[in-house]
Amino acid sequence: MNTGISDLVTQRLAAVRFADLPASTVTAAKQVLLDACGVMLGASGLSDEVRPFAALAAATGSGPCAVLGTGQLASAPFAALANGAMAHALDYEDAFDLAPGHPNASLVPALIALAQAEGPVDGARFLTALAIGCDLSCRMGLALRRQMEDGGWYPPPILAGFGAAAGSAHLLGLGAEQLRDALSLTLCQVTMPGEIKHSPATVIRAVREAFPAQAAVLSAMLAREGVSGFEAPLEGPGGFYALYAGGQFDPADLSDGLGERFWIERLTFKPWPSCRGTHPFIELALRLRGEHGFSPDAITAIDVRIDEVQRMLTEPAARKNAPQVAIDAKFSIPFCTALALRHGAVDLDGFSAQRLADPAILELAARVRPEVRPQSGWLRGSGGAMTVHLADGRQLCAEVDNALGCPARPLDEAALVRKFVDCAGRARRPLSGAAARQLAARILTLEDCPDVGALFGDAPR
Template sequence: MTLSQSLASFIVNTKFEDLPQDVVDFAKICILDWMGSAVAGKDLQPIKIIDDFVRDMGGAQQATLVTGGKSSVAQAAFVNGAASHIVELDDIHRGSIIHAGTVVIPAALAVAEWKNKSGRDLIEAVAIGYEVCYRIGEAVTPSHYYYWHNTATCGTFGAAAAAAKLLDLNTEQIMHTLGSAGTQASGLWEFIEDGAMSKQLHPGKATMNGVISALLSKRGFTGASQILEGRRGFFEAMSKQYDPTKITNQLGEIFKIIENSFKIHASCRHTHATMDLAIDLSNEHDLKVEDIEEVTVQTYQVALDITDNAQPNTVYASKFSLQFCTALALVKRQGGLLDFTEESLHDPVIRGLMEKVKVGVEPSIHEAYPEKWGSSLQIQLANGEIVQKQSEYPKGDPENPPTKGEMVAKFKQLASKLPEKQIQNYINDILHLEELPNVKTFFTIQHQNSFTIIK
């Protein structure tokens, strides 16, 4: 069997009934988290541009745009893929360096809605799409990542797999789908030098190209049978080293979606372990700002290289200031999208507390990096008492998973533009997705209403 055949066979043979309960639960959280990111990002400039382009092109009313209304299934995937990556709070898999949600879920959701698929079908396709792109990403990481944006390149295969599953393609058709997906895989890191909008173009186009691949294959369009491992295929052309066993090893036996990491706080990931500790200590000891004499953060060197900034001047910079993030977390006991504001940035209480924050390197934590992104927090109180706590993994990593409640709280912040009732409906529908007979009823109707209301 070629790698494409192995993957195609896995895609055809994996059924909802085979998914362990933790995989089903995890997939639902991924979908909730994706929806939050998409709603939070939908009104930002790069998304408005793509949305305007899509409306100009027209298209059949097949699938819902997170920006409102409907378009063709391919173009809906484009808009929704771009929208869900821009606030940089979407999920991430450390092993493959892929944000799977932003490429797999828009493809799956658009096809599921169009084809009147059930919540179970959607969960099945999402779990499969994550699996396919994670495994391809792991096979080519790290060498591929130097030039190529894994989320876009490997993500194209994941989007194609999810779309193919929902279109009920057979093994042969899926092999061709993967061939067409791989020969469209693109997305260079060069844009990062300019901070260009390609960051949104990449997931949008990847998910769209995955959908196109599956829709063409369904009609008999053929692709390379060995797009991954062939002499002039994806591996050889686009990575210095690669390991195909990462694709086949325990394929169908374990589901890697549960290795996913979620971002809870709306700041740089290197500040997260410290923020977790600040929130925990603040809650556990019911700390008041006026009781705090000194705060000592000890972490790994890279965290300081990137986030040691005692005087951030913009909201964006504040997300990359370990001092600010620590103080914010102590004061607010959370650090979501709505907590990083101009008001917070200039809040004299937070600014005052920041001056008491000292940051440094703790050798044992430093040595454990990058496997563990740990931190240690010690707080000296006015009464002489010292409280402290240490962690190895930031909240959201699979080793330190968030609770369902924390993910719901995050969603509420991300989706805060929507009416309260709509937010609650989304949460209820997605957390009970396997009971939903038709995805269309949840995504289209509620969504269209909600966007009609706020426009």
């Protein structure tokens, strides 16, 4: 019944040109690139977890591609590996709330690596590849009619990997059949088990996008070299939807408006460097603290009402109340809520080893009491409610249906530039404020850039 959807998708994607992109899509793609590059630069200096990936990239020999923020050069596959590790390490990259995931966290590292290896690649070509890659990842998630988690998988890096492969193939100028081959080769490489959520000491969750970013580059390059794939990598009897969703998907979500409307316009840009599911509670904690001015020491309990998606951010309680590693703290509603209430901010300094061991934060985190009780108006994984109980008997309540940064309540461009400047200033080789603002301005006018790869070489400091 679904025969032919792989061909339909790849034919339409391969045909998209820059002139086909609405102006709003072009603007969104530039903002995605700005945000993603800032987050990777910040991770190069702030995240110890990414250092082995950068070291491995350097050890494999030099090449034309930058490991962002480090001054190191590598081949395209290994630069994508290292930059992919950086893309999610701070948990600060954009998100697609409607089918929860991060469609650009492996796509942007892959495209930058290929732009530098295959250059010069102009801005129009780069933005087109970014728009179609992001769109496919979002559509593949929206088309699911059975949750991938039901089969023990962890969806975000899997879905992102297919979008990254499509974008990479488009950047290389591949036709529909070779784009389909690239998706097939991605199916042979990209996976992520749900076990990533269960081990309290692993940091794989932080660096997970390294693997699909590298796989996307390899898939597109091998497809260009003539490696044939499958006839139906998406809908086949052993294809993506059969393997990951028991064959349960709606092809209309893949095809309707494909090549005309782009989901890149409906992303969330994060105001706080933590899992999107924690954001409602950060926002509510900061709101109640600001409106009522109570002392954190006066709090006796904090009730948070969550949905099923957010359950993983509260369980098991002992681990979420006292996370051992930064990425686990970023996936903890109790810790992020306590951090916001205790310090009045959740920023890039909030997940240091000192904060993870701070008894004042941990004591407050232990007072968070979650209850799964979603409201009908909440967007799945992005809404929530909170009641703060105080020693004087007051109960302070607040609720949000979709946390700040979403398309309905977006960060404006000035806020995105400030975020970029802050992150770039924390790179292993930090950019000055002036240099960061100059780079931001060039990214935000990327359609006029003759060589995108050159932007991420030796930037002025």
